[in-house]
Amino acid sequence: MLFGYSFGDLGSILVMQGFAGLILFSVFVLMALGLAIIFGQMGVINMAHGEFMILGAYMTFLCSNLFQTYLPGLFGLYFFVAMAIAFVVAGALGLATEWLLIRHLYARPLDTLLATWGLSLIMQQAFRSIFGAREVGVELPSWMMGSLTFGSIDVQINGLFVMGLTLIITGVVALLMFRSRWGLQVRAVVTNRTMSGAVGIDTRRIDRLTFGLGCGIAGVAGSAFTMIGSTSPSAGQLYIVDTFLVVVFGGAQSLLGTIASAFTISQSQSTLEFFTSGSNAKVTTLLIVIGLLMLRPQGLFVLKVRK
Amino acid sequence: MFNVRGLNVAYGQSQVLHGIDMSVAQGEIVAVVGRNGMGKSTLMKSLIGVLPSRAGEISVEGIDVAGMPSHARVKRGLAYVPQGRQIFGTMTVRENIETGLVVTGKSDIPDEIYSLFPILAEFDKRRGGNLSGGQQQQLAIARALASDPKILLLDEPTEGIQPSIIKDIAVVLKEIRQLRNLTIVVCEQVLSFVLDVADRILVMENGRIVHQDQRKNVDEAAIAAYLAV
Ligand SMILES: Nc1ncnc2c1ncn2[C@@H]1O[C@H](COP(=O)(O)OP(=O)(O)OP(=O)(O)O)[C@@H](O)[C@H]1O
Ligand SMILES: [Mg+2]
Numbered sequence: 001m002l003f004g005y006s007f008g009d010l011g012s013i014l015v016m017q018g019f020a021g022l023i024l025f026s027v028f029v030l031m032a033l034g035l036a037i038i039f040g041q042m043g044v045i046n047m048a049h050g051e052f053m054i055l056g057a058y059m060t061f062l063c064s065n066l067f068q069t070y071l072p073g074l075f076g077l078y079f080f081v082a083m084a085i086a087f088v089v090a091g092a093l094g095l096a097t098e099w100l101l102i103r104h105l106y107a108r109p110l111d112t113l114l115a116t117w118g119l120s121l122i123m124q125q126a127f128r129s130i131f132g133a134r135e136v137g138v139e140l141p142s143w144m145m146g147s148l149t150f151g152s153i154d155v156q157i158n159g160l161f162v163m164g165l166t167l168i169i170t171g172v173v174a175l176l177m178f179r180s181r182w183g184l185q186v187r188a189v190v191t192n193r194t195m196s197g198a199v200g201i202d203t204r205r206i207d208r209l210t211f212g213l214g215c216g217i218a219g220v221a222g223s224a225f226t227m228i229g230s231t232s233p234s235a236g237q238l239y240i241v242d243t244f245l246v247v248v249f250g251g252a253q254s255l256l257g258t259i260a261s262a263f264t265i266s267q268s269q270s271t272l273e274f275f276t277s278g279s280n281a282k283v284t285t286l287l288i289v290i291g292l293l294m295l296r297p298q299g300l301f302v303l304k305v306r307k
Numbered sequence: 308m309f310n311v312r313g314l315n316v317a318y319g320q321s322q323v324l325h326g327i328d329m330s331v332a333q334g335e336i337v338a339v340v341g342r343n344g345m346g347k348s349t350l351m352k353s354l355i356g357v358l359p360s361r362a363g364e365i366s367v368e369g370i371d372v373a374g375m376p377s378h379a380r381v382k383r384g385l386a387y388v389p390q391g392r393q394i395f396g397t398m399t400v401r402e403n404i405e406t407g408l409v410v411t412g413k414s415d416i417p418d419e420i421y422s423l424f425p426i427l428a429e430f431d432k433r434r435g436g437n438l439s440g441g442q443q444q445q446l447a448i449a450r451a452l453a454s455d456p457k458i459l460l461l462d463e464p465t466e467g468i469q470p471s472i473i474k475d476i477a478v479v480l481k482e483i484r485q486l487r488n489l490t491i492v493v494c495e496q497v498l499s500f501v502l503d504v505a506d507r508i509l510v511m512e513n514g515r516i517v518h519q520d521q522r523k524n525v526d527e528a529a530i531a532a533y534l535a536v
Contacts, residue, residue: 181409181414184398184402184405184406184409185406185409187395187397187398187402188395188398188406191395191396191397191398192393192395194357195357195389195393195395196406197356197357197376197377197378198355198356198357198377198378198381198387198389199381199386199387199406199407199409199410199450199451199454200378200381200382200386200406200407200409200410200454201378201406201409201410202376202378203378204376
């Protein structure tokens with residue numbers, strides 16, 4: 001007996017909370033992926049990253065409404081179209097943001113913080129004006145509803161779906177990073193920006209593409225987010241702090257570190273939430289992260305090479 | 308084919324290069340010698356564009372590149388091997404060379420590069436940062452050659468390298484010049500290396516070219532005197 005639960009119960013609780021944690025993990029990974037590649041590439045912390053996610057969520061919402069009204073027969077497929085639209089719209093806005101705002105501020109990291117924070121406020125107000133202040137939710141297609149039962153444990157199909165999606169996107173980003181020309185250039189710029197220019201890499205162009213891609217991934221995270229939370233103009237704010245935590249904890253330049261760190265944080269949060277209140281869970285998670293960061297200030301994963 | 312006119316470069320208030328003039332013919336190897344802190348690296352950095360110039364003209368085949376960002380200069384035919392090599396330590400040897408390839412739009416590393424530096428073919432998958440200093444130097448040269456340059460800028464390629472490898476590097480430089488009719492500008496302090504590779508020698512002192520001569524006319528003792536502290 002522990003906390004008044006039998007060990008059998010405790011096992012089920014752990015698995016079920018663990019699963020709930022996995023959906024949170026998915027959103028964290030997608031958000032952190034975008035934030036981390038942008039931060040790694042150009043040292044810019046995108047304070048509006050949560051709003052790019054919510055933009056993706058609204059796109060998904062619009063898309064589901066459009067399908068319901070005009071193409072009810074194809075409703076089962078709307079989510080895939082929505083993801084593509086969310087990626088393109090958030091990515092395009094990201095490209096525009098880089099061109100209009102960020103590229104003028106590269107020499108001034110603190111100003112990029114302020115500027116993107118300002119952008120996040122503008123975007124929130126734009127959402128409020130366009131979509132209204134009330135929360136909106138999307139209708140799930142029927143094949144995504146319901147759950148599968150494994151013994152005494154129920155898992156929701158949409159949760160499984162979101163996780164599969166996350167795996168695929170992470171895999172694609174990893175492939176791009178380690179197999180594509182773009183990835184080669186990103187890794188070079190991250191290692192040594194000046195020298196990258198001197199070997200012929202157009203670092204500014206890579207910055208723009210990277211910022212766009214990072215925002216696009218946030219948009220897809222927004223699509224996933226519609227399945228587990230309701231969309232409102234300021235919902236992105238709730239996730240941005242946790243995502244920072246994930247990035248810093250993982251070591252900003254390691255994909256694997258980001259994933260491991262998202263896993264640790266989402267799991268400890270969701271497991272602890274069962275036993276204590278939400279805010280206690282958050283405090284404990286923070287304490288764990290701080291403790292681990294004191295032991296490993298460079299984050300969980302760092303590549304070792306000689307200097 | 309490569310001309311520099313009245314190049315002025317400063318770090319903040321302190322001017323380091325005072326009106327450098329030089330012109331280099333196609334296929335020529337020019338060595339710039341000078342003691343520590345005389346401005347050799349500053350010259351190289353401003354030629355490739357990682358350091359802005361205050362005034363002056365840098366032209367490649369008649370086109371002034373002085374206002375261009377460095378990647379555009381690489382596209383025009385300049386390539387740079389920095390002092391201290393600065394290879395991308397966490398990336399593999401192959402990936403390091405591929406970064407030079409980006410500007411050409413090609414996707415395969417020419418065999419020629421591996422035949423110039425067989426050691427790189429052997430260590431293809433190893434991280435650049437785990438190579439020895441001499442191997443890193445070869446990698447830095449290979450990376451620069453991958454962009455298919457017309458003019459190769461080398462900043463102290465012999466620094467911290469044992470005499471036998473220094474000889475190898477000299478052989479390779481002359482070989483590439485032969486192979487591609489490449490123009491080479493190299494900054495150096497090791498006199499034996501300079502006398503071995505250069506067609507012409509310029510002496511730099513306090514940001515000015517104070518003396519220059521063809522290799523065949525050069526008075527070794529006079530150059531040595533400029534290098535002595
Ligand atoms: N970033 C910098 N800021 C201010 N002054 C600098 C900077 N870099 C170099 N200098 C100064 O410019 C002068 C020329 O330096 P440079 O590095 O070009 O010399 P060098 O000839 O390459 O010397 P070495 O043989 O030691 O490599 C030196 O007096 C140096 O102190
Ligand atoms: Mg130097």
